[in-house]
Amino acid sequence: MADEDRTRTDSGAEDASAKHRSGAVTSGQTRAALRRVARARQRRRWAVEGVVVLACLAALISYLSFRSEPAPDDDQAGRSGGVTGVVARSPGFPATDGRTGDAGPAEPGLRPRQRPPSPDPTPSTTAPAPPPPSQQSPELSVTRGEMPAEVNLTAVGARDWMHWGQRGGNSTVRKRAGSGEIADEGGAGTRVAWDGNQEHVRWSDGSSQRSVRDSSEGVYTCGAGNGFSLAVAGSGESRTVHLYGGIWMARGRLEARLSTGGPASSAVLEDPYTSQSAQFTIKFTVPKGARLLLTWKVEKVFTPHCGNVGLQAVAVR
Incomplete structure (x- = not known):
């Protein structure tokens, strides 16, 4: 039994020793391989860095060589045609603005220092200012329309108004603090x-x-x-003037004209049988x-019994 145990012990020791030697060999081989890979990578890096350094040196030498070349003389370039389309300039040739000296590079096809022609000035498109009101052309128009059932003179006559007949045939009422533009000039008849x-x-x-x-x-006059x-x-x-008037068995004519002269304008209101009322609108412009x-008068009567025209009010706005 003792011999058998020693045999097993010696066998186990030999196996362990063999395993230790095998692991040591494998570890040594791995480290050697890694060192070879590292040296290969370093050699490739040195090669790349060397190529980069050589390229930079070549570029620097090319740049220094280009800068060291002498610039061609302007007169020689002009005579030899070294620059296509550029005409030689003669120092001291008069410039177009009266000065002497260099007027800048000439353009192709032009004589030395000849400047391109200036473009024609663009015509102004600004519209002329309208004339002041005092210089505006006179205007005049008359239209006739139906008179409203109720007229508010305060609203219609913003500048001035005038009413007739409130207290008798010769009575009038005017707008308080109005412009006073309306004037009663009389007229034929009673x-x-x-x-x-x-x-x-x-x-109001x-x-x-x-x-x-x-x-x-209102008021009226016959005949x-x-x-x-x-x-x-x-x-x-x-x-704009509004005249509120009417007729009874008559033809009435409203005629408008300007004191400055020119053609007149008119409107007619007629009823042979009964009465009618109308609103006449007159638009005009005249200088101050x-x-x-x-x-506003009777043009024709259709009865011997006082065919007439009537007047209630005039308003200006």
């Missing part, structure tokens, strides 16, 4: 007050009568050729100091 107009007027800024809520009053003459002052600006002249 004025008669009338309070039966179907259309009514109102105001009157002078002699401050406020009226519902007025049917062919009779009527009313009015005027409205001009200011150089466009103005000139006037719009209005004539």
Whole structure:
């Protein structure tokens, strides 16, 4: 038994020794291989760095060689045609602005230092300013429309208004603090007050009568050729005038003209059988100091019993 145990012990020791020697050999071989790989990598790195250094040296030598070449003389370049399309310049040739010396490089196809022609100035497209109001051309137009059932003179006559017949044939009421542009110039025939107009007027800024809520009053005059003459002052600006009038069994004609002359404009209102009312709108422009002249008169009667034209109010805005 003792011999058998010694034999097993010796065998185990030999196996362990063999394994130790095998591991040592393998470890040594691995370290040698790694050293060979490291040396190979270092040689490749040195080779790459050497190529880079050589390329940089070549570039530096090329650059220094280029900088050291002498520049060609301008006159020789001009004579030999070394620069395509550039014409030789003669020092001291007069420049186009009267000075002598170098005027800059010439352009192809031009004589030495000849400058290209300046472009034509662009014409101005700015529209002329409109003339001041005092220089505007006179204008005049007359239209006729239906008179509203109620007219607020305070609202319509922002600048001025005038009403007739509130207290008799010769009575008038004006706008308080108005412009005073409306003038009653009289007219042929006798004025008669009338309070039966179907259309009514109102105001809240009157002078002699401050406020009226519902007025049917007006005036009329009978017979062919009779009527009313009015005027409205001009200011150089466009103005609009509303005249509220009517007829009874007659033909009435409203004629408008300017004190500065020129053609007149007119409108007609006619009814052979009964009465009618209308709103006449007159637009005009005349210089300050000139006037719009209005004539509202009977042109024809259709009854021997006082065919007439009537007038209620005039407003300016």
